[in-house]
Amino acid sequence: MIETIIALATPAGESALAVIRISGPLSHIIAKEACDCTNPTPRKTYLVDYQSSDGETLDQVVITLFNKGKSYTGEDSLEISCHGNPLIIELISKDLMNRGCRIAQPGEFTKQAFLNGKIDLPQAESVAQIIAAKNEQSLALAQRNLKGKLSNKLLSIQKDILGLQASIEAHIDFPEDDLIKEDHNKYQQNVKTIIKELETLLLQANRTKLLAKNIRVVLAGLPNVGKSSLFNALAGKNRALIHSDAGTTRDYLEFDIKIGKYWITLVDTAGVHNASEEIELAGIEMSLEQAEEADLFLWVIDNSVPHPSELPKDFTKLIQSKPTLLIRNKSDLGENDWIPNYKKTPKAINISSTEKSGLKQFERLLLELIQEITGVDAENEYLVSVRHELLIKNCLDELNHFLQKSKEKVGEEITSLHLSEAREKLDMMIGRKTNEDMLDILFGEFCIGK
Amino acid sequence: MTLRVNTPSKPYDVIVCGAGHAGCEAAIAASKQGADVLLLTGNLDTIAQMSCNPAIGGQGKGQIVREIDALGGEMALNADFTAIQFKLLNTSKGKAVQAPRAQCDKKAYQLRMKHVLEQQPNLTLFQSMVDGLIVQKSSCKGVTSSMGLHFYGKTVIVTTGTFLQASTHIGQSKSEGGRLGDHSAKGLSAHFIKHGIELRRFKTGTPPRLLGNSINFDGLDEQSGDKNPSKFAFYDSRSDSEMFHVEQNRRWAIKNNQVLGSNLVKCFLTSTTETTHKHINENLHLSPLYKGDIVGTGPRYCPSIEDKVVRFSNKDSHRIHLEPEGVNTDEWYINGLSTCLPFEIQQKVLKSIPGLENAKIIRPAYAVEYDYAPPTQLNKCLESLLIKSLFFAGQINGTSGYEEAAAQGLIAGINASRSALGLDSLSIYRNEGYIGVLIDDLTTKGVTEPYRMFTSRAEHRLLFNHGSAEHRFLLKSQAYNLHSRSRRENIRNQLQTTDTWIKTLETTKAESGITYAHQIKSVSELEILFPESFHQLPRSVQDEVIYRITYDGYLKREIAAAKRIKNAENLEIPPSFSYNSLPGLRTECMEKLNQLKPSTLGQASRISGVNPADISIIHIYLERFTKLQKDEGD
Numbered sequence A: 001m002i003e004t005i006i007a008l009a010t011p012a013g014e015s016a017l018a019v020i021r022i023s024g025p026l027s028h029i030i031a032k033e034a035c036d037c038t039n040p041t042p043r044k045t046y047l048v049d050y051q052s053s054d055g056e057t058l059d060q061v062v063i064t065l066f067n068k069g070k071s072y073t074g075e076d077s078l079e080i081s082c083h084g085n086p087l088i089i090e091l092i093s094k095d096l097m098n099r100g101c102r103i104a105q106p107g108e109f110t111k112q113a114f115l116n117g118k119i120d121l122p123q124a125e126s127v128a129q130i131i132a133a134k135n136e137q138s139l140a141l142a143q144r145n146l147k148g149k150l151s152n153k154l155l156s157i158q159k160d161i162l163g164l165q166a167s168i169e170a171h172i173d174f175p176e177d178d179l180i181k182e183d184h185n186k187y188q189q190n191v192k193t194i195i196k197e198l199e200t201l202l203l204q205a206n207r208t209k210l211l212a213k214n215i216r217v218v219l220a221g222l223p224n225v226g227k228s229s230l231f232n233a234l235a236g237k238n239r240a241l242i243h244s245d246a247g248t249t250r251d252y253l254e255f256d257i258k259i260g261k262y263w264i265t266l267v268d269t270a271g272v273h274n275a276s277e278e279i280e281l282a283g284i285e286m287s288l289e290q291a292e293e294a295d296l297f298l299w300v301i302d303n304s305v306p307h308p309s310e311l312p313k314d315f316t317k318l319i320q321s322k323p324t325l326l327i328r329n330k331s332d333l334g335e336n337d338w339i340p341n342y343k344k345t346p347k348a349i350n351i352s353s354t355e356k357s358g359l360k361q362f363e364r365l366l367l368e369l370i371q372e373i374t375g376v377d378a379e380n381e382y383l384v385s386v387r388h389e390l391l392i393k394n395c396l397d398e399l400n401h402f403l404q405k406s407k408e409k410v411g412e413e414i415t416s417l418h419l420s421e422a423r424e425k426l427d428m429m430i431g432r433k434t435n436e437d438m439l440d441i442l443f444g445e446f447c448i449g450k
Numbered sequence B: 001m002t003l004r005v006n007t008p009s010k011p012y013d014v015i016v017c018g019a020g021h022a023g024c025e026a027a028i029a030a031s032k033q034g035a036d037v038l039l040l041t042g043n044l045d046t047i048a049q050m051s052c053n054p055a056i057g058g059q060g061k062g063q064i065v066r067e068i069d070a071l072g073g074e075m076a077l078n079a080d081f082t083a084i085q086f087k088l089l090n091t092s093k094g095k096a097v098q099a100p101r102a103q104c105d106k107k108a109y110q111l112r113m114k115h116v117l118e119q120q121p122n123l124t125l126f127q128s129m130v131d132g133l134i135v136q137k138s139s140c141k142g143v144t145s146s147m148g149l150h151f152y153g154k155t156v157i158v159t160t161g162t163f164l165q166a167s168t169h170i171g172q173s174k175s176e177g178g179r180l181g182d183h184s185a186k187g188l189s190a191h192f193i194k195h196g197i198e199l200r201r202f203k204t205g206t207p208p209r210l211l212g213n214s215i216n217f218d219g220l221d222e223q224s225g226d227k228n229p230s231k232f233a234f235y236d237s238r239s240d241s242e243m244f245h246v247e248q249n250r251r252w253a254i255k256n257n258q259v260l261g262s263n264l265v266k267c268f269l270t271s272t273t274e275t276t277h278k279h280i281n282e283n284l285h286l287s288p289l290y291k292g293d294i295v296g297t298g299p300r301y302c303p304s305i306e307d308k309v310v311r312f313s314n315k316d317s318h319r320i321h322l323e324p325e326g327v328n329t330d331e332w333y334i335n336g337l338s339t340c341l342p343f344e345i346q347q348k349v350l351k352s353i354p355g356l357e358n359a360k361i362i363r364p365a366y367a368v369e370y371d372y373a374p375p376t377q378l379n380k381c382l383e384s385l386l387i388k389s390l391f392f393a394g395q396i397n398g399t400s401g402y403e404e405a406a407a408q409g410l411i412a413g414i415n416a417s418r419s420a421l422g423l424d425s426l427s428i429y430r431n432e433g434y435i436g437v438l439i440d441d442l443t444t445k446g447v448t449e450p451y452r453m454f455t456s457r458a459e460h461r462l463l464f465n466h467g468s469a470e471h472r473f474l475l476k477s478q479a480y481n482l483h484s485r486s487r488r489e490n491i492r493n494q495l496q497t498t499d500t501w502i503k504t505l506e507t508t509k510a511e512s513g514i515t516y517a518h519q520i521k522s523v524s525e526l527e528i529l530f531p532e533s534f535h536q537l538p539r540s541v542q543d544e545v546i547y548r549i550t551y552d553g554y555l556k557r558e559i560a561a562a563k564r565i566k567n568a569e570n571l572e573i574p575p576s577f578s579y580n581s582l583p584g585l586r587t588e589c590m591e592k593l594n595q596l597k598p599s600t601l602g603q604a605s606r607i608s609g610v611n612p613a614d615i616s617i618i619h620i621y622l623e624r625f626t627k628l629q630k631d632e633g634d
């Protein structure tokens, strides 16, 4: 029995259309039952209504069927192009899972293609490497998403679920031991808390677009060097206040721009120096916070002054630890071409924010740096994050089933099953936990043994 | 039967070493396969002895005993016929995790099993200590034993339990022996090591035994058995001759049967006090566990009382169960008080426990430390990967528990005899039942503490409800000839009846206008007015029908998932396959795989630290490997 797997094949939300790719024996059945399209001619497109198993029309979609042996994976395949609306994608994916499909593992389509002889033997190595890379990327993305919050949160939720299971399993497997009485209300309470946390996570993710995380680029430097001017120049509009007085910017300011394929959140900060005024100090404190969360620094200096003084120590350290581009601004006034005396000299560029000179070259340098740090292209990353989102939603479904079944009082072996399934979804994002891990908690927490 | 002429050219088919729970099942199963079997054991009086508590079954274990019965083993009948109290555990939970347990009369259990062995055709029982292996060209040809005897066999099964280089500890006092008062097996360990088989150390312990008339039972909580015993063996499919094969024999007094096999005794409950814990804490330094005299790892689920007091210091009391060891003795087993503290302290500890103030110890508590052979050195037929025709079963494989031992004995017995007879081997997979989980866990993951079954070890335990064991193993029992033809027919008919009734109840409407199946899923079984003919079915069939209807959706899901396991199980990893230099495979994962050498992709996927992506990579290279090999062959 081969399973039917699904994955999103396009970066949704970017364009008007999204493509969901299905591979496996259910392809024909889905064409027939969800799209009312019996025996479609392969490779021909059909405009149909997609109907969920509950009989609800989810979207008008275009489907294309590929027969076994003639598709990318070599299995029966179906491509569904739907509207790029995330909600529609989610509903269709969920329905596909109800119909027996499973979300693909990283690289699984390529693997199927290989196993079906669609990719030949000498390429095995590259296939394996793709899978390894995709897996790495998936883990790395979970780490980076929401500034690491996603993976931390998921890890802690995974632990919570294991703990819950440990308690339930202790009572199933050691019914005659003198255990703390089972508190079903507490189980439900705990699961409700987990559900809330996951929902908040999704909400945050959706609102800030951080699941497909923007790269945070922070402008830092001494006061009055022209950070805000550069910010405005890149944003293409006057968002930040600019003034010839030092210390103009007090609060930080964000603006999303796109450079190449990448979405970037540009952050303007207050100039840092050894300030005395309290409000200024608060601003500088905030700049430091921003600097800590930066993926990439734009260190702005004034190229027209003879000796740009160094930044406070905290910053110097951060700047040396993260990818940094040195921007020598105000090059229209003079070119001092200062270079910091660091172990690793950052790439530097001379520009003028007011004259808007050197900006094209600056963008090119920035793009290079971004590619260096992401190592993968943004499209893929977006797909991975959509997969994460779906998995989290799956996990939520199982947890809600847990609650429902607990109310029906069906027996712990059933409720525990839903917890296992919920955990499995997390495992797919952040690494697998086994029954042994559960037993470790169980024996650590419960005094077992007559 | 006397010992027959036995030479290298006229070997036994199977030689079993040690008549514990594993050895007995192994010998019986082998002889049922038609093999000529020799069972050697150190002492005929300790055949099938329960070294520890006088009970068979319990969570996970009870299901195993039923599976043993479904695969033609003896343990279920032996427990049923010698039981003195029955209990079905987890009745407040779902049926998937309910399990039978029985207190047995220890002596009767042993004697009955001994008599089964005595009567079994082609089985020779002989008292002798095995002290060495006869190995030629990495293949086992027999054993040497005390009195300088040599026994030749086409296959050898080692079931020596806790006896290898065994030492028992009571406080500072240490002596040799696999049980207190028993022998220790010495020569064998050296032989294993010589042949490259790795050995490690485990420990386990047992509580003191008390004289019943010195216990004050007044005021202690009574624990009696269930009114309707839930037995281990499947009776609906059996003919009398398959039920009373021992009892029919005149030598086995049938009157015994009239007493045993029902609820005869009560157990009692008491608990430790603060004084108990004080004594223990004050004397910890005298426990060999804490002094470091015992190096072997003990089971976390069977901690000594000193462990419980230390690790759970916030608990001011621990439960103690008092269980009779039989009906013809007043010896009581003190469940929960396993320890290796010195004898004087044991007495002090007892005095601090309600009801035991004046109790007399007739056997002290002790710990035993022994060699085991890490089971990753075996294939799933339980045959050694290093020495051909040498099988291992029971506690020697790092497990603990009578049921786990018996199950392995059964599988090793079937496989050793089939190998000797030139027949194909039997593997039980983890999607088929607890025995499959047991063997798969042992042979792929190995053990870090004495291994015991928990239902949570099975990914798909909903499929493994104890009532379905016969149905689940019908095909296997057919293919490997594990039952009489009539029993097989009966099981098949039952399965058919079950399937038919499920369909009937799914389609027939009750008076209320909704289908029976719907009712079963929504209201309690007792509220349903089933058709009269349903009630006429055997209880076991009714139960199974209701179970399968209740969990219908879940079972379908589980079956699909279990199939996935099976598919991956079909992808064998040849021994010559190398994980080194597979691009993309993480080092940590590579090391694990090199060490554990899984034999299928399915096994590999269950190793902790091996992620789905790693499995994909291995899968790809496996495919390449087999294709290249085929190309070379062409």
Ligand SMILES: Cc1cc2nc3c(=O)[nH]c(=O)nc-3n(C[C@H](O)[C@H](O)[C@H](O)COP(=O)(O)OP(=O)(O)OC[C@H]3O[C@@H](n4cnc5c(N)ncnc54)[C@H](O)[C@@H]3O)c2cc1C
Pocket (backbone or CB within 6 Å): B017, B018, B019, B020, B021, B022, B023, B040, B041, B042, B043, B046, B047, B048, B049, B050, B051, B052, B053, B128, B129, B130, B131, B159, B160, B161, B162, B163, B164, B178, B179, B185, B186, B188, B204, B205, B206, B302, B366, B367, B368, B393, B394, B395, B396, B399, B400, B401, B402, B405, B406
């Ligand atoms: C002190 C103690 C405490 C235990 N506590 C628990 C517990 O709390 N829970 C639990 O589940 N299990 C416990 N057990 C384990 C349980 O008794 C075993 O798991 C089970 O009996 C193992 O069965 P077996 O057939 O593998 O070996 P055993 O029952 O140990 O039988 C081995 C047999 O082999 C014979 N033998 C050994 N060496 C040789 C030789 N060289 N030649 C010939 N014959 C030989 C012995 O005489 C014996 O009859 C305990 C065991 C002991 C000793």
Ligand SMILES: Nc1nc2c(ncn2[C@@H]2O[C@H](COP(=O)(O)OP(=O)(O)OP(=O)(O)O)[C@@H](O)[C@H]2O)c(=O)[nH]1
Pocket (backbone or CB within 6 Å): A222, A223, A224, A225, A226, A227, A228, A229, A230, A241, A242, A243, A244, A245, A246, A247, A248, A249, A250, A269, A270, A271, A272, A329, A330, A331, A332, A333, A351, A352, A353, A354, A355
């Ligand atoms: N000639 C010239 N002037 C510039 C350039 N960039 C900025 N300036 C001027 O420098 C002054 C400070 O500019 P800002 O952008 O406010 O500087 P800032 O770094 O944001 O300052 P703070 O917010 O106070 O830290 C303004 O008067 C700008 O017009 C440039 O490239 N060339």
Ligand SMILES: [Mg+2]
Pocket (backbone or CB within 6 Å): A227, A228, A229, A240, A241, A242, A248, A249, A269, A270, A271
């Ligand atoms: Mg500014």
